[in-house]
Amino acid sequence: MTVPFQITIDCADPDRMARFWAAALGYGLEGPPAGFADWNDYWRSVGVAEEDLGDGADSIVDPEGRGPRIWFQRVPEGKVVKNRIHLDLRVGGGREVPLDERRRRIEAAAERLVLAGATRVRVLAEPGVDHYAIAMRDPEGNEFDLN
Structure with missing residues (x-):
């Protein structure tokens, strides 16, 4: 049995990274769940604090549904060493x-x-x-x- 997964990429600017990787991979920006005007409305509904909300897109999806979802997670620290996976x-x-x-x-x-x-x-x-x-x-x- 396969296990569903997403790829998570730590970054400083999720919107910029989502837009870059969507262009690189032919993916699309992921819209918010049904019933929510945007992702921040959704995150507020599950209890995420206002100061932790971002601006713009932070995830992308394969429009054909074959590839994994990719989420760009805002983190405070910058990249300092070579990736162990690419x-x-x-x-x-x-x-x-x-x-x-x-x-x-x-x-x-x-x-x-x-x-x-x-x-x-x-x-x-x-x-x-x-x-x-x-x-x-x-x-x-x-x-x-x-x-």
């Missing part, structure tokens, strides 16, 4: 796609995500190896790869 975004199309085409697709995705707030770190490729990837960081410095 996402690999498979934008190149896989090994059945010729390497030159994969490289073109990966570079195009990198350009789009830089415009959305990401930072390129380095290209991950070696001559003679059928692999091309780009290591990147999201707007708050979390590592991810495009391959």
Whole structure:
């Protein structure tokens, strides 16, 4: 039996992170539960204090319902070390796609995500190896790869 799960990402600005990752993954911003005008109305209904409420979106969902929900949790501390887990975004199309085409697709995705707030770190490729990837960081410095 599988166990349902969500991915939780600690961050300083949930709305910015939700919008970035929605664009990166093709996800949508998650609307509030039925009967609530917005998420803050919902959180108030379950007892969350006013000072703990955020502004804007803080979760995203796969519009096709296949991928996990991702929640961006506001935390007071900043990121200080390398992630022990990261996402690999498979934008190149896989090994059945010729390497030159994969490289073109990966570079195009990198350009789009830089415009959305990401930072390129380095290209991950070696001559003679059928692999091309780009290591990147999201707007708050979390590592991810495009391959």
